[in-house]
Amino acid sequence: MSTFPSPSRRSFVAAGLAAAVWGLSACGGDESTGTAAAGDAVSVGFSQLGAESGWRTANTESVKASLTTAKGFDLKFVDAQQKQENQIKALRDFIAQDVDVIAFSPVIETGWDEVLQEIKDAGIPVVLVDRTVDTSVEDPYTTWIGADFEQEGKTAGEWVAKNAPDAKVFELQGTLGSGAQVDREKGFNAVAGNQVVGKASGNFTRAEGKTAVEAALQTYPETTLIFTHNDDMGLGAIEAVEAAGKTPGKDVQIVSVDGVRDGLQALVDGKFNYVVECNPVFGTQLAELVKKVAAGEDVPEETIVKDEAFDQTTTQATVDARAY
Numbered sequence: 001m002s003t004f005p006s007p008s009r010r011s012f013v014a015a016g017l018a019a020a021v022w023g024l025s026a027c028g029g030d031e032s033t034g035t036a037a038a039g040d041a042v043s044v045g046f047s048q049l050g051a052e053s054g055w056r057t058a059n060t061e062s063v064k065a066s067l068t069t070a071k072g073f074d075l076k077f078v079d080a081q082q083k084q085e086n087q088i089k090a091l092r093d094f095i096a097q098d099v100d101v102i103a104f105s106p107v108i109e110t111g112w113d114e115v116l117q118e119i120k121d122a123g124i125p126v127v128l129v130d131r132t133v134d135t136s137v138e139d140p141y142t143t144w145i146g147a148d149f150e151q152e153g154k155t156a157g158e159w160v161a162k163n164a165p166d167a168k169v170f171e172l173q174g175t176l177g178s179g180a181q182v183d184r185e186k187g188f189n190a191v192a193g194n195q196v197v198g199k200a201s202g203n204f205t206r207a208e209g210k211t212a213v214e215a216a217l218q219t220y221p222e223t224t225l226i227f228t229h230n231d232d233m234g235l236g237a238i239e240a241v242e243a244a245g246k247t248p249g250k251d252v253q254i255v256s257v258d259g260v261r262d263g264l265q266a267l268v269d270g271k272f273n274y275v276v277e278c279n280p281v282f283g284t285q286l287a288e289l290v291k292k293v294a295a296g297e298d299v300p301e302e303t304i305v306k307d308e309a310f311d312q313t314t315t316q317a318t319v320d321a322r323a324y
């Protein structure tokens with residue numbers, strides 16, 4: 001099994017050979033390979049993993065705003081409600097519809113070998129979006145666009161090690177086995193793992209994050225800081241901490257990832273202490289990649305979406321101006 005993209009591989013490598021193959025078949029359009037003739041709308045099957053968080057909602061809005069009919073796309077968008085079986089069904093439907101390009105954000109890293117091979121056998125190029133895959137299929141996709149999850153975890157860990165070196169940390173993890181969970185855990189624990197007293201998953205949702213933290217405060221009463229893999233679970237954590245009669249941001253500090261408006265509002269309100277951004281608004285870049293892949297043009301093997309970080313000096317004006 002190989003994880004794609006491999007965390008160490010951050011080069012922008014043009015997929016020359018793949019482009020050469022697509023170039024030959026894309027010029028006049030070729031039904032058998034699903035490539036689009038110049039001038040036709042590019043048909044794109046997009047399997048979105050769900051609507052579990054503010055981040056995902058913003059990402060979906062960005063994708064739909066960029067892959068429009070007016071911009072030359074025929075977008076077939078399917079929401080999987082965070083169920084892998086729904087994504088696999090959608091991917092197979094896209095094969096049956098012989099779309100020009102398939103794009104998807106895999107809910108977890110594994111379990112895609114069969115359908116990725118079917119897509120490859122159908123000659124339909126894949127653009128991997130946001131999450132990563134761990135598969136034995138050779139060259140499973142043409143290009144990937146997303147954030148550096150391991151760096152996000154590392155940035156959060158560095159803040160904790162520097163600003164709360166004696167904190168007892170509970171790690172509130174995203175969907176277990178998802179690329180975001182695996183790599184944020186890896187990055188954080190590389191720099192602050194010695195401070196972690198316990199871990200549990202809140203599946204990237206506010207409700208499950210609250211439930212996980214209610215249990216954690218019973219199991220690990222010494223907890224003084226929560227590192228949450230996304231803002232939504234962190235907002236649930238705030239509710240649990242307050243229900244326990246403690247003050248979030250003070251008795252129990254909270255370090256989060258995403259940087260959606262509600263997360264930055266919690267920062268301004270003093271209930272979050274630090275937020276590492278994971279920017280979901282990359283629909284324009286995705287649209288450009290999809291057009292190039294459909295036309296058989298060179299594309300970078302991966303595109304890393306820029307992130308920044310926010311501390312409690314963040315102003316209300318910054319929050320109000322937030323695009324998502």
Ligand code: GZL
Nearest residue numbers: 052053055130180204230278
């Ligand atoms: C990160 C994305 C994660 C977000 C969560 O790129 O996959 O999934 O951090 C979302 O909010 O659920």
